[in-house]
Amino acid sequence: MPTIILLRHGQSIWNLENRFTGWTDVDLSDLGRKEAQNAGEKIIKSGLKPDFFFTSYLKRAIHTLQIAANVMDLNWIPVIKDWHLNERHYGALQGLNKAETAKIYGDEQVLKWRRAYDITPPTLEPDDKRNPANDPKYQGLSCNEIPLTESLKQTVDRVRSCWQEVIEPRVRIYNTVLISAHGNSLRALAMMLLHLSPQEVLSFEIPTGQPLVFTADSHMNIIDKKYL
Ligand SMILES: O=C(O)[C@@H](CO)OP(=O)(O)O
Numbered sequence: 001m002p003t004i005i006l007l008r009h010g011q012s013i014w015n016l017e018n019r020f021t022g023w024t025d026v027d028l029s030d031l032g033r034k035e036a037q038n039a040g041e042k043i044i045k046s047g048l049k050p051d052f053f054f055t056s057y058l059k060r061a062i063h064t065l066q067i068a069a070n071v072m073d074l075n076w077i078p079v080i081k082d083w084h085l086n087e088r089h090y091g092a093l094q095g096l097n098k099a100e101t102a103k104i105y106g107d108e109q110v111l112k113w114r115r116a117y118d119i120t121p122p123t124l125e126p127d128d129k130r131n132p133a134n135d136p137k138y139q140g141l142s143c144n145e146i147p148l149t150e151s152l153k154q155t156v157d158r159v160r161s162c163w164q165e166v167i168e169p170r171v172r173i174y175n176t177v178l179i180s181a182h183g184n185s186l187r188a189l190a191m192m193l194l195h196l197s198p199q200e201v202l203s204f205e206i207p208t209g210q211p212l213v214f215t216a217d218s219h220m221n222i223i224d225k226k227y228l
Pocket residue numbers: 015019020021022023087088090114183184
């Protein structure tokens with residue numbers, strides 16, 4: 001049966017500091033490394049053995065994958081890194097503390113920015129040093145691919161293209177794949193695969209470092225989902 005393991009990266013330093021992260025390339029905290037190790041151990045214990053890995057361009061997801069792969073003794077497994085799996089871009093909120101932002105703008109506004117399906121956080125100015133265009137990782141992207149903010153809806157659109165063009169064809173060949181990515185890019189993927197409505201996805205949260213296993217039928221309909 002085609003099996004897709006969704007793994008949200010372990011706790012990052014900005015998760016720990018409660019800051020909006022998005023495309024900011026922060027690393028794992030000590031707890032995050034431990035969570036990645038535990039994730040690898042849980043996957044081995046479950047009897048699953050991934051044949052192909054996918055991750056984003058961001059080191060918190062890449063390091064989570066590397067730590068888990070090392071624990072599973074699967075360092076040799078092919079990996080595709082794709083920026084479409086990056087976290088949702090959080091615009092001008094990136095770097096701000098979530099609790100302090102809620103004190104300034106109110107809980108309701110911050111909840112909308114964080115969880116409403118088609119609301120975008122405030123846009124980065126193009127000359128802002130946080131513009132991804134300044135980052136060599138994104139040199140190959142065209143101007144209209146580089147986000148200055150994103151709604152979950154826009155994240156779903158880019159994750160969908162990655163699923164259709166990059167991941168799904170390999171799930172059909174390799175059978176068991178592991179995707180190490182981010183809270184919102186994985187919510188986007190789950191929304192698409194589970195056919196969740198914008199209302200349902202609002203409360204759909206994947207905890208850090210907890211492998212979520214989807215089993216699909218031959219038409220790629222998800223017939224079972226469980227956390228390890
Ligand atoms: O800051 C972020 O990039 C994300 C994930 O940590 O936060 P949130 O859960 O608020 O969408």
